[in-house]
Amino acid sequence: EPEVTQTPSHQVTQMGQEVILRCVPISNHLYFYWYRQILGQKVEFLVSFYNNEISEKSEIFDDQFSVERPDGSNFTLKIRSTKLEDSAMYFCASSSQGTSGGWGTQYFGPGTRLLVL
């Protein structure tokens, strides 16, 4: 069964450093998403991406964040200058176009645990 994969599984970085989290969505999916889950808190939407553009983003997704689909398979989340509060589990998800005409069922990757020291 196809699945979303993410690398690395864990990353430790120093405050102020740039990190890039990588995701390989399911191959025939067209919509891509990033979520995060701070330890002990709810899963929060960050951004959605379709047709090489951001479709929607939350208040969390400020100028420190960016997303890119650098080739036909990868979907990346970059944090330019990490802060302590960026420590969280980051989930990538992908979906095909649903019957509602937009966002089908989203399939999630296993997550990347980011720790900012």
Place this chain on the structure above:
Amino acid sequence: GNSVTQMEGPVTLSEEAFLTINCTYTATGYPSLFWYVQYPGEGLQLLLKATKADDKGSNKGFEATYRKETTSFHLEKGSVQVSDSAVYFCAPRVNQFYFGTGTSLTVIP
């Protein structure tokens, strides 16, 4: 705005007990409703969904019915197993998902 309220955990049950995890939501528009499950050390997995009022989603013995009049989507299972131990997230979707805080379930033999 859009939000979801989920039953607080943690919940501890004995094997074969009946499970209910309550979920209520507020949404602008007509959401689709989902339950996701997160097993230890893994990502979120879709458990079940319902896309319109009175639909019942079901999977692996779990069920939830879309109740528009009460804006609820409570998760139930008649007889839980140890392997059901996980965190369960209620997630209405109006374009993006709005996740609940998650309910941790531990099933003891």
